[in-house]
Amino acid sequence: MDDFPKWNPQKRTLRMMRCDDRSTRMLTIRNAASNFISKPDVRKRLFEIKGDQCYICGDKASQIDHKISVYRFAEEVKLNIWDLNSLDNLYPICAHCNSTKT
Secondary structure, eight states: OTTSOOOOOOHHHHHHHTOSOHHHHHHHHHHHHHHHHTSHHHHHHHHHHHOSBOTTTOSBOOEEEESSOHHHHHHOTTSOGGGTTSGGGEEEEOHHHHHHOO
């Protein structure tokens, strides 16, 4: 969707995401993902587009989940980092499902 907020990380963040050090890369990607999905305009628009039902159990969703996990983006450097916070990778999820998924 054209009106979904665009993720626009700073150049330093993008550079740190390509770091050879796995823990630095993971921390940077996790922080960038959390900062983006916590923005009120992102949350509002995602729930408008995808509804407020958990994509796993169907209960009322209150959180946003990355279908391809932040961990996988940190581990598999071949993944396109721009897909991390794309509308296709973000889904509504309830707190219970988000805390119990592996």
